[in-house]
Structure formats: C-alpha cells, structure tokens
Amino acid sequence: MPLALLALAISAFGIGTTEFVIMGLLPNVAADLNTSVPTAGNLVSAYALGVVIGAPLLAIIGVRMPRKHLLILLMSIFVAGNLLSALSPNFGWALTGRFVTGLPHGAFFGAGSVVAAHLAPKGREGRAIATILLGLTFANIIGVPIATLVGQAVGWRTTFLAVTAIGVLAVVSLILLIPYEPAEPQQSxxxxxxxxxxxxxxxxxxxxxxxxxxxxxxxxxxxxxxxxxxxxxxxxxxxxxxxxxxxxxxxxxxxxxxxxxxxxxxxxxxxxxxxxxxxxxxxxxxxxxxxxxxxxxxxxxxxxxxxxxxxxxxxxxxxxxxxxxxxxxxxxxxxxxxxxxxxxxxxxxxxxxxxxxxxxxxxxxxxxxxxxxxxxxxxxxxxxxxxxxxxxxxxxxx
The missing domain is CATH 1.20.1250.20 (MFS general substrate transporter like domains)
Structure with missing residues (x-):
C-alpha cells in the first residue's frame, strides 16, 4: 500500500470518529451546556448540513488548486471545527463548531478518492478507494467506542480535543506523504x-x-x-x-x-x-x-x-x-x-x-x-x- 494512502486513511479515521462519536455523547453535551438531549441532537444535523453544503462548495473553490494543497486545506478546516467544538462556551458555538467540522467531509473524500485512483496501478482503483473508506469503517470499530468511553469518563470536550489531535496528525501525514502534482490544466x-x-x-x-x-x-x-x-x-x-x-x-x-x-x-x-x-x-x-x-x-x-x-x-x-x-x-x-x-x-x-x-x-x-x-x-x-x-x-x- 502506498504511504500516501495511509495518510488518506488516517484522515478518514479522524473524520469517521468525529462524525459518529457525538451520538453517544449527547447526554454529556446536553448536561454541560444546559440544554436538553433532543436539542443537543441538532449537533448531528449541523454536521450533516455542513457536509451537504461543504462538499460542492469547497470542491468548487478548490477546483484550480493542486489536490495535495486542497486536501491539506480541508483537513485544516476539520481541525479548526473540532477545536471550536471542544472549546465552545455555549451551545450556539458548539453548533457552529459541528457545522464547520462537517464542511470538508465530502470534498475531502471526493478529492481523496481521485488522488487514490490516480496513485493506483491501472485496474486497482477500487482497492485504492476502498483503503481510504476502511479508515472510515475502522473509526466505527475502534475510534468511536474509545472516544465515547473517554468522553463519558473525563468529559466530552476531551474527546473532541483528542479528535483534533488526530486531525493534526492527518495534516502532517498529508504534507509528508502525498506527492505534489500541479493542478491539471484542463481543470475548470x-x-x-x-x-x-x-x-x-x-x-x-x-x-x-x-x-x-x-x-x-x-x-x-x-x-x-x-x-x-x-x-x-x-x-x-x-x-x-x-x-x-x-x-x-x-x-x-x-x-x-x-x-x-x-x-x-x-x-x-x-x-x-x-x-x-x-x-x-x-x-x-x-x-x-x-x-x-x-x-x-x-x-x-x-x-x-x-x-x-x-x-x-x-x-x-x-x-x-x-x-x-x-x-x-x-x-x-x-x-x-x-x-x-x-x-x-x-x-x-x-x-x-x-x-x-x-x-x-x-x-x-x-x-x-x-x-x-x-x-x-x-x-x-x-x-x-x-x-x-x-x-x-x-x-x-x-
């Protein structure tokens, strides 16, 4: 497996963890931010809304960028969103943090899949794309249960700080492992x-x-x-x-x-x-x-x-x-x-x-x-x- 795919899989692991861990921490978030659990459930919707809006918007913004730079930008937004969620003084800021965290989700997997397909030998594009998505599914087996236990034991903010650290690791991995290729001339x-x-x-x-x-x-x-x-x-x-x-x-x-x-x-x-x-x-x-x-x-x-x-x-x-x-x-x-x-x-x-x-x-x-x-x-x-x-x-x- 090319090391570049490992960088993409680490990023996918972080994205998958932050997307699903909130579901197990809603009571903790609600109690800390003085709101009800159903109201806290809007944090799930805010993330999904961010994905739906951010996927085409950020893909359009990054259409003329080298894909390596686009991937680094997207994971940097992911880091900022998780950090904002962790440090939120009230529910409104937490909602904003979740929305920002969701923005790069679709654009990252879109650009990441294209990069993986280009890096793969001809006829093995499916395996390369699946390698990225494995990071997403491993998040459900490992990342989400551990992050949920951490959040329940020492606070939900610690969970999002930990996911922020995963995001920083992903950014460093992308910088070091993704090969640079200039934007394709025909991209428009x-x-x-x-x-x-x-x-x-x-x-x-x-x-x-x-x-x-x-x-x-x-x-x-x-x-x-x-x-x-x-x-x-x-x-x-x-x-x-x-x-x-x-x-x-x-x-x-x-x-x-x-x-x-x-x-x-x-x-x-x-x-x-x-x-x-x-x-x-x-x-x-x-x-x-x-x-x-x-x-x-x-x-x-x-x-x-x-x-x-x-x-x-x-x-x-x-x-x-x-x-x-x-x-x-x-x-x-x-x-x-x-x-x-x-x-x-x-x-x-x-x-x-x-x-x-x-x-x-x-x-x-x-x-x-x-x-x-x-x-x-x-x-x-x-x-x-x-x-x-x-x-x-x-x-x-x-």
Whole structure:
C-alpha cells in the first residue's frame, strides 16, 4: 500500500470518529451546556448540513488548486471545527463548531478518492478507494467506542480535543506523504459542472441516495431495536454497534477487489443483498442468535456499495471528477437524513421499531432499480457505438 494512502486513511479515521462519536455523547453535551438531549441532537444535523453544503462548495473553490494543497486545506478546516467544538462556551458555538467540522467531509473524500485512483496501478482503483473508506469503517470499530468511553469518563470536550489531535496528525501525514502534482490544466469549474450533469453521473448519485437511505433507515434506530426488540440491555448497545462496524469493514474490504473486477455488478449485488437482508432482519430480529449475525451482514452488504459507486462516479465524470466525487458524499448524507426521517415517520405512526427495516428495504429496492436502469442505458450506449463502428466500413465500401 502506498504511504500516501495511509495518510488518506488516517484522515478518514479522524473524520469517521468525529462524525459518529457525538451520538453517544449527547447526554454529556446536553448536561454541560444546559440544554436538553433532543436539542443537543441538532449537533448531528449541523454536521450533516455542513457536509451537504461543504462538499460542492469547497470542491468548487478548490477546483484550480493542486489536490495535495486542497486536501491539506480541508483537513485544516476539520481541525479548526473540532477545536471550536471542544472549546465552545455555549451551545450556539458548539453548533457552529459541528457545522464547520462537517464542511470538508465530502470534498475531502471526493478529492481523496481521485488522488487514490490516480496513485493506483491501472485496474486497482477500487482497492485504492476502498483503503481510504476502511479508515472510515475502522473509526466505527475502534475510534468511536474509545472516544465515547473517554468522553463519558473525563468529559466530552476531551474527546473532541483528542479528535483534533488526530486531525493534526492527518495534516502532517498529508504534507509528508502525498506527492505534489500541479493542478491539471484542463481543470475548470465549467468542466466540473458539465461532468456533474452527465446522465450516468446523476444516476449513480441517485443510486447512492436511495441505496444508502436503506442502510441508515435501520442503522440510526439500532440502539432502540437492540433494547426493545432484541431484549438486550443498554450496555449492550455499544457492542451491537461495534458488530455493525465490523460488518461495514468487511463490506468495504471486499468492495475493493470486487470493484476492480466488475464495479456495476458489485453495486447490484450490494443493493439486492441489502433488500434481502433487511426483510430477513424484520422477521428474525427477536431471535438473538440470528439477529446478531444479521447485523454484521447488514453492515457488510450495505457498505459493499461504497467503492463501486465512488469508482463509477469518477469514471463517468471523465477528466473533471472532483466535484462529482464530492457530490457522491453529499448524496450519502442526504441518504442519511432522508432514510432516518422516513423510518422515523413509520415508527411514530405506530408501526413499531422493525418497520425501519421494511422502509430500508423499500429504499434499497428503489436504489437497485435506478442502478439497473443506469446499467441498461450504459449497455445500450455501448451497443450503439459498436454497431456504428461495425457499419462504418460497409458504408465506405459502398
């Protein structure tokens, strides 16, 4: 593995830790800042809003920058946001800190994926992109549980200071390990926007929105499912979430080589597997010895789609991939917000916690349908081009 990928993975580990650790520290933050837990929950929304706004905005701002400089700038914003969160004197400043921390998320993974794909040997781009995303999933297994324990033991501010230190380490790693390449002459905002309008790019982004909404519709309510449906104690929630993180890591690790062999079929398999697994989970969540392996499976099949979707976006965007790749992470966060909201509507309407699995299955099925339509259009375009080339010599001979 090139050392440059290690620098990107460290950055992804820090980003993943700060994104998810807040969920386990909301009571601590609320008590310290004299607010309610539901109000403190807006810190989660502020981060997601930062991602959605920051991904295209910062990608556009950095379109003419060398990508190494862009990555360093983005992680510097990440450091500033976490430090602001840690030192916040009141809830308003904490909210601002979370928003600032979310701003570089999508643009970093977009630019980082492009850098990883360029550094990888031809035919191994999927593995390189998956290496970065492994940093994100390892955060769920290692970073989030440890950071949560630290925050509960010595204060949530210490957690965000620790994440700030990870961010500083990431910045140093990027400076030392990412090779410098001047900005490509053809990079321009017009090219980036033009690539973002390509039908296959838009269909891939739509697949990400619906497919990942299917993942988050259930994942966001896993704590309640653990205690109310599976019958486990609150202290077991952390371990159940860790099982989900293990599944995510398995899925991302498998996605790399599978994407390099066949990106689109890998996306099909992930989405179809997610539909089946969610329906099966709906019927078996109350059987503990089945439910726990199912949670690992859900994480695996759900995150199997990460590398193929990101790789396809970069390929379809052609010579202007940065904005499209960043927008893919905006799509993931729109999926997060939309999937959680729709599943919440089902729960509030009295359909029970496991209705989230059926909502997730329906969303994943919609993502699969969009992916199949994109695949059909792609094959049709390829067939038309081949037919044109086959007919051309006959035309000349006549």
């Amino acid at each position: 905002l017009r090219r980036e926007l033009s690539a973002l309008r390509k039908p296959q790019v838009l269909l891939t982004l739509a697949t990400a929105v619906f497919g990942f909404a299917g993942v988050f519709a259930t994942y966001a309510y896993l704590s309640s499912i653990t205690t109310h449906v599976m019958g486990l104690s609150e202290s077991s929630v952390m371990w159940v979430l860790a099982l989900s993180g293990i599944g995510m890591t398995i899925g991302v690790a498998a996605a790399g080589p599978l994407t390099d062999r066949a990106a689109r079929p890998t996306a099909y398999a992930s989405l179809a597997g997610l539909v089946i697994a969610l329906v099966a989970f709906y019927f078996t969540a109350h059987i503990i010895w089945i439910a726990l392996p199912m949670i690992v499976l859900l994480g695996a099949v759900g995150f199997l789609m990460t590398a193929p979707l990101q790789t396809m976006v970069i390929r379809f965007a052609g010579d202007a991939p940065t904005l499209s790749a960043a927008s893919n992470h905006s799509a993931f966060n729109l999926a997060n917000a939309g999937g959680v909201w729709l599943a919440g509507v089902a729960v509030v309407s009295g359909r029970g916690w496991m209705s989230t699995a059926l909502v997730g299955a329906a969303l994943a099925a919609a993502g699969l349908w969009i992916a199949l339509v994109a695949g059909y259009l792609d094959r049709s375009a390829t067939t038309n081009v081949m037919t044109h080339h086959e007919l051309e010599p006959n035309k000349i001979t006549r």
